[in-house]
Amino acid sequence: MPTQVVQAQSSTNAFTDFIRFWKDVAAIALPYWYPTKPGERAFSDVIRAWGMLLLLILLIIALVSANTFNSFIHRYLIDVIIQEKDYSKFTYTISFYAVGLVLITLLVGFSKWIRKQIAVDWYKWLNNKILNQYFNNRAYYKVNFKADIDNPDQRLSQEIEPITSNALSFSTTFLEKILEMTTFLIIVWSISQQVAVALLAYTIIGNLIAIYLNQELIKINQAELESKADYSYSLTHVRNHAESIAFFQGEKQELNIIERRFSNFIKNTKNKINWERSQDIFNRGYRAAIEFFTLLVLGPLFIRGEIDFGQIGQATTACYFFAGALEELIREFGTSGRFSSYVERLSEFSEALEAVTKQPENVSIIKTIENNHFAFENVTLQTPNYEQVIVEDLSLAVQPGEGLLIVGPSGRGKSSLLRAIAGLWNAGTGRLVRPSLEEVLFLPQRPYIILGTLREQLLYPNTNRQMSDAELKEVLQQVNLQNLLSRVDGFDTEVPWENILSLGEQQRLAFARLIVTHPSFTILDEATSALDLKNEGHLYQQLQETKTTFISVGHRESLFNYHQWVLELSQDSSWQLVTVQDYRTQKAQEIVTNSPEKAQITIDDSPKNESQIQQEIAAEIGTIEGLSHKEIQILTNYSLSTVRSKASKGQSITTKDGLTYYYNKDPKVLKWVRV
Structure with missing residues (x-):
C-alpha cells in the first residue's frame, strides 16, 4: 500500500511539474509571439517576428527536401558507377549531386543565421521586459527582502539569453529532425519494411529513455545553476568589500568561503558530467545499433539479388541520417533540461518582481500627499512586515528653509523615517506630506558612486545637465575637492571612483551634487560622518546658504549648530520635537539631575x-x-x-x-x- 501511494504522488508531481513548465513557457513566449495586452508590442514587430519564423520553417523544409533529393541522386550515382559504368551519365549525375550539396550547405547556413536573428530579437525584447519589471516601482530594492530570490544580477545577465537561444534551437532541431526521420523512414520502408519497423520501434524506445534522462538532468542543471550563481556572487562580494577584508586581514576566511562554494559548484558539475557520459554512451550505442542492424538485414537481400547496390546504399544512407537525427533529437532533449531550469528561475524571478510591486490587500499604509513642504500627520510607521512599530502618532511640520535633526538611540528607526519619506517603506497609518521626489536630494552615509566619468558623478542624477569645466571646478573648490583633478586626466575620465575616493571624499562629492542640483529639499543620513568638524561646518554652511529645507539624521553634537529643530525618537516608539536650544538645555539638566x-x-x-x-x-x-x-x-x-x-x-x-x-x-x- 505505501508503494502505491509513493508512485501516485510521484506521477502527480511529474504531471504537475510538466503543467507548470508549460505555463512558465507560455508566460515567457506568448507576450512576444501573441501579445494580448494593448501596447505590449508594436504590431509591425509582431509581423516581422512571425515573418522571420515562417522563413525559418520554409528553410528547414527546403533543407530536408534537398537532403532527400540528394539521397536519390546518390543512389542513382552509385548504380551508374557500379552497374552501368557510363562516364557521360556519371558526369551529368554528379553535377546534380554537387548542386544539391551546395544548396544544402547554403540552406544550413541561412537557417542557422535566421534562427539566431530571431533568438537575438526575442532576447532583446525579453531582457527589456524583465528590466522594466526590475526597475518598476523600485522592485530592484524590494526584491532583496525576499529570501527565496537569490542572485538577481546573474538571473538578469546570464539566464535570459539561453532561454531564447535554447528555445529556438530545440524547436527548429525538433522540426528538422522529425521531418528527416519521417522522410528517411518512408525511404527505408520502400526498400525494406522489416528495417523500417525496427527503426520505428527504436524511435519510441529512444524517446522514452531520453525523457527519463531529461528529468534527472533538469534537477542536476538546476543545482549547477544555483551553485554557479553562489560562487560568482562570492567573488563579486570580495570585490565590493575589498578594503574591509584587507583591514580585517580576512583573506583566509574569504578564500575558505569561495573555495567551499567552488567545491559545491564542481561537485554539481561532475554530477552533470557523469549523467552526460551515460547519455553520450546511450546516444552513440543507439546509433551504432541502427547501422549494424541495417547492414545485417540488407546485406543478405543484396547477396540474394533482391535489391541492387544503389538501394542498399540509399537505405544505408537513410538509416545513417535517421540515426543521426534521432541522436541529435535526444541530445536536444538533454539540453532542454538546462532550458527548463532557466525557464523556472526566470518565471520565479518575474513573479517575485510582480509580487513586490503590488500593494498588499487588507493592510494599512501611510498615505502620501505631494505638496511643497514636509509634514507628518499622525503617522505611525511600522516595519514592512508590520511586526514592529518604529514611531507612533508622529505629527510635525518642517517650514521652508529650516533644518530638522533626527536623533535617538541606535536602531530606533531614524533612517526608517527617511525611507518613509522616500516611499520605500509605507507600512502604518497617517499622512505624509512631501514634495515630489524629483525635488528632493538624498545624501546617504555612504554616497552612491555611479559607473561613469567625473562629470557624470557631479551631475548625477541629472547627467544631461550642461555645465562648463570652469563651473565644475568651482564646485569642487567649494567642497574642498580641488585636488581631485590632479589625480585624473579631466572631467571626462572614467575610473573606479569607489576605489579611488575615500569615504570622506565621497561624502564631499555628494555635497558637490547638492551644490550643482540646488534642490528645494535635502535629506541627509549621517552624510558628514566621515568628515572632520571643519569640513562638516563648511559644507553645512553652504547647505544653509542654498535656502534649502533639510532633514538630517546624525549623532554628532556639532550638528546641533546647523539645525533649528530636534526630533528625538525613544525606545518605546514615543518621540518629542523641541528646538535645538531647548534640547541642549533639557539634556544638560538631565545629566545634572542624574x-x-x-x-x-x-x-x-x-x-x-x-x-x-x-x-x-x-x-x-x-x-x-x-x-x-x-x-x-x-x-x-x-x-x-x-x-x-x-x-x-x-x-x-x-x-x-x-x-x-x-x-x-x-x-x-x-x-x-x-x-
Missing part, C-alpha cells in the same frame, strides 16, 4: 545672557563627565604620552566623535572635562 554627586549651583541674581548660562551649564557637565588620560587616549588617535603632554601644556583635545575636552588641573578634579 549625576551621583549633586552639584551645588549658586544662584546669581545679576542678569546673565544666554551665552553665559550655556557656559556655566557646560562647565558643570564637564566637571561631572571627567575622563582619565587612559579614557581620552581610547577616544582619540593619540598615544598616552601625547595625552599627558597636552594636559600639562593646557591644550585641548578633540575626540573621534567630535567632542572637545580640556584638562582641569584643579586638585579636586584632575580629569579631562568636556568644553
